[in-house]
Amino acid sequence: MGVIVKKVELTWLDRTYVWPVLQGMAITFGHFIRNLFTTTPNRYTVQYPEMKREIPDGYRGLHELKRFEGGEIKCVACFMCQEACPARCISIEAEEFSDLNITQGFQEKRPAKFSIDMLRCICCGMCEEACPKDAIWLRKDYELAAYDRLSMQYGKWDLMNTYSDADGKAHINQDPTPSVPRRTIAL
Numbered sequence: 001m002g003v004i005v006k007k008v009e010l011t012w013l014d015r016t017y018v019w020p021v022l023q024g025m026a027i028t029f030g031h032f033i034r035n036l037f038t039t040t041p042n043r044y045t046v047q048y049p050e051m052k053r054e055i056p057d058g059y060r061g062l063h064e065l066k067r068f069e070g071g072e073i074k075c076v077a078c079f080m081c082q083e084a085c086p087a088r089c090i091s092i093e094a095e096e097f098s099d100l101n102i103t104q105g106f107q108e109k110r111p112a113k114f115s116i117d118m119l120r121c122i123c124c125g126m127c128e129e130a131c132p133k134d135a136i137w138l139r140k141d142y143e144l145a146a147y148d149r150l151s152m153q154y155g156k157w158d159l160m161n162t163y164s165d166a167d168g169k170a171h172i173n174q175d176p177t178p179s180v181p182r183r184t185i186a187l
């Protein structure tokens, strides 16, 4: 739906450009006075990184690949997030990991490789929306820095482990035993 944007007509006072500057300075001075007489947590200026603002629910920050209680990755390598990503920054390689095809006619899939180029990501949340398995979340965490471009390529284990400490979970660096163990079938 189109939005009609009204053209702002400047008065002669506005056209002097002195009055708007004075208005801006009055706002800045008001903040200065408020900072003097308010307690530290309520000030406009936050002493980052010692202090951090409360991030609202729904904030789209950095990604996490979720796992089950046993450590298995929730992602089934369906590529929905990769397709939905407008920045084309998700890259997935799938692998099959069970012998369910013998008994049920299909195999379980999981990502052998899963990476996000955080230099290209615009934190739009489309991947999270598209995921049918609730396997990729955008968290409230927003601190993102690195000394080189390669470090901004988040791989599968980065995405699974980065927040383990904060969430009190154990780090895992290899997939646990598949939930459906391989069996030797005599043909």
Ligand code: SF4
Pocket (backbone or CB within 6 Å): 084, 085, 086, 087, 088, 089, 090, 116, 120, 121, 122, 123, 124, 125, 126, 127, 128
């Ligand atoms: S948040 Fe958006 S840009 Fe970033 S990986 Fe997800 S879909 Fe792509």
Ligand code: SF4
Pocket (backbone or CB within 6 Å): 074, 075, 076, 077, 078, 079, 080, 081, 082, 092, 130, 131, 132, 133, 134, 135, 136
């Ligand atoms: S994160 Fe979700 S949408 Fe992306 S491949 Fe895995 S299961 Fe599919």
